[in-house]
Amino acid sequence: MQPVTQASYEQLQARVAELETLLAQRGDIAQANNNLLGELVDNSLANVFAADRKMRLLAINRTARETFQRWRGFVPQIGDYIPQFLANQPDIMGRLAPVWPRLLAGEAFIDTIALGPPDALRHYEIRYHPLLDAQQRIQGGYMFAYDITERIAEQERLHQTEEALRQSQKMEAVGQLTGGIAHDFNNLLGSILGALELAEQRLSQHRVSDTARLLEVGKNSALRAASLVQRLLAFSRQQTLLPQPVDVQRLVAGMHDLIRSSIDAHIDLQDRTLAGQWSIRIDPQQLENALLNLCINARDAMPLGGTLRIGCENAELDDEQARRLDVPPGQFLHIRVDDTGMGMSKDVMQRALDPFFTTKPMGQGTGLGLSMVYGFVRQSGGQLRIDSTPGQGTSVHLYLPRNESTTPEHPCAAPENTDARPLHRPHRIMLVEDQATLRLVLGEVLKELGHEVQVFEDGRSALQALQHGPLPDLLITDVGLPGGIDGNQLAEAYRGLANEAPVILITGYDIACSMALGWPAERTEVLSKPFELKALGERIDRLLGVDAHLR
Template structure:
């Protein structure tokens, strides 16, 4: 048409979105081919493209979206799929709001909102946002309203800036205090890195002082022979053996040995680290940390001497002591390396999944070969041990989302009674009471059991192993005066109380009880993380925790959890879902080639039809192009513009909806909110067996 060649035509448009608009096949919409667009529409689009503000035009009653470059940034992962899409499909979570906007403006009206609060899906997770929104009608060549021009300015940061500023100040003060406590704790004796290829040892100042390196020795080139000479002669061969084992197998390095002090005595230390490998699988570097365990080792030796002739008493008490020591040892190890776990967990579990999948396939293909079956079984057992270790590390690092469910305190007490008595010993009396009609709560049951066990062990230690621990739960209503300043709302709560008759705490100690790294126990007998983890779990569950104590009389810890109005599900025996029974079509979305290949083969052997995609971008394009599937089986963490959570959100709004099963070795909180999985989110952790995969798929498909 003639107007396409003048200065107002689409040929004069510029920018990324201008190119996308010209390239889009508009003949599939009511707008028709771009060559037939009315002059008014061409002019309006040109003005919109020239604007630096996010603007989107909704044309005709379906509200086909045409937007500029600034709006494409606001759209995030939904761009460029929003272009040409009806607004109610592009933003399904606010469909009613947008329908009112289109109807009002096509009738000739205008709308404007200041700091309008909306809930939008971002990265597949509902998020509260605030915006300034301006809507006005766009006329066609006949002067009649034919579309809507929308200007979108997000004001979320302005609305919540004061809250964020206050939170930042509080966090800054807390971080400073936490760093000061960590540096003064004295348990960490330094860190080191062994560059294996260059055969160069480096460390920080604390490490150099521990091994008595001369003052002025460069920290980036510490003589290894001097370090080995400081190790006790009886321990050197053992340390070297453990180092070589870690370098050859990749196993974690955790070794206890003695280091010579300047005064001629020896200091017990624990070295923890791991070997890192290059892309060819060759050893590259060996980082680690050194921890002071001298007090604990001395205590162990003294205990052994003191109880040598008291065999019966040792038999009664040693189980509880060993359990406490193992918990302490594990806590020290995980505290040192917990920060390293999150980054490698995803790749590590992918490797385990490749090994596990192929081992199971090999076992099926060689069903009659006894030697193969024996070796495969041993290898699978090793994979399961590796997966368990990875899971434990992630749990300590608080990288795994919670799985809350409806339960009552009485159910928790019934499941904990025997375990508590076994852990605390016969010299501790446990008294449990609960309300006659206990209210239900919505919490992670395993985490609540661990919290109660943690508090009970603290109580036992405060009573020196003898006394009475009261564990009770009651229903309570909290009013405004109680809730003021506690970040909780008034209402009904369930209060769980753990009380002891121990030594108690002074007001000065009580004021710091929940701070990370704060402990009154001797060095080597506590990390100071127990109560801070209790505090974090209760707050994460929407509750509140309080502690009161009197010196010489004991301590009382009270946990408040919001009452749930949902009924407690009946506890029934779980029946296995038949793993077979379908020929549905499954779309496997996995960026790791080896994992994807083994998974596809397992599914095809069970009779399923399988489509594959290397990431969510490719998967979304396949689905938009018309690929029909019954279930999307997708990894959580993948490269690309579109996240797995976006893929899941798209599947939910289809009619009918498409089932989605997520899998990952490390979720990074992408598919959860506040580390809690929603009831309709299904996650299969890596590595998984064929049986677990088939049972989970059938459970999700059967709805």
């Protein structure tokens, strides 16, 4: 072992001094770092609190002290027992009490709370963390509470602005819809009134054949008005469809007169549908409405005349074609409605299926036609696509799935000969209708059919007759009736008095809305106003095919 010389001792002392200086510098740096962190926390936008396991306040920053002073009128101090200084602040203590056990269990989480009186609420986002020592043992908890009151207020202002914008858009749509409906109905009412006026003149001139033709024109216009109402009612809900096998070639052939009466004389209608193509399973009336809508749109796109073509072809869609159309692969009937009109720009074509969108002047279109056709096609399992070039025309493509059943296809039947009705014994029918004109017409029709008719204009008087008089063989009642008893309630009372009681419910509203409390019971039919008198007779025959068994 070498002896320690004076030189080596001095070197050792110098090294110790150097280390002490270095440690002192590091201590100063650590202290400076701690001071800086403390300054940052103290001036943070967050309200910072820390407490031990016994809920004694270990730390509180300047922001939190100022917050308590501003909103609560006092400043908590280090060492204060939290439940004690919050004893008069139940809103804060009520929110803290359930979260403290979660902190002591080691859970870190975020909560959003509102504190203060209702007229001066302050909103806070609070981030809770357990307080750990060097050995990672839980010694308490701390939290950062951010005042987000202004953010919430801004969100509320934005929400109110969005609501105001939506209300404005809704009122604009309602105005556009109202104008469009008024335009369409005025056209229909004009044709009805004109046809009736001319029919009256022809009758006075004993020109009976002309009268029959004019009455048919008026009837078709009334049916179109009824169809418009049903489409508007169906727009706010998913339609209740009645699908059946349909031969499109036969359906379009049966629409020729209706389409020609709906388009201008200088438009050439070409039916390119072919016999023998695949049938589809669809609601035939809704398909007729859809095709008529497309024809009317084509008419409006050809104010100077042109060609309107309706065609269809079988289409076998492979995986790629089906993916592009957003339908399952398989066999579809492809229906096309083409016009040689003004066409659409790319922007118009992108919005053409939007509800209420129309390029027609205010009051000359509802903007619902294409959107309702699209909804009907999609609900039927198909797809609608539009091709259009400005100045060259538009093609609307409907892809509808092939009917796989063997049920006979829907025929375009000729009108039933109402004179060849089966003979039957007279039945006793109760008719309840509050609208005087319709009540008179229906009463006359029922008498002409050979039935005995009791007529009432409100539900209460009809109910009294049911309870005290002989029961009818059939009840025909409007759903909406005055007198505090509606048609559904009247029908229920009738069913309570008669076994298998047959009922015909008449409604001027959407059938789905009228049946909100349940779909019709057994031996109950529903007729939607306006309806053809022939349809009423068919329902009566169906319900009274066997005698009602009354108690």
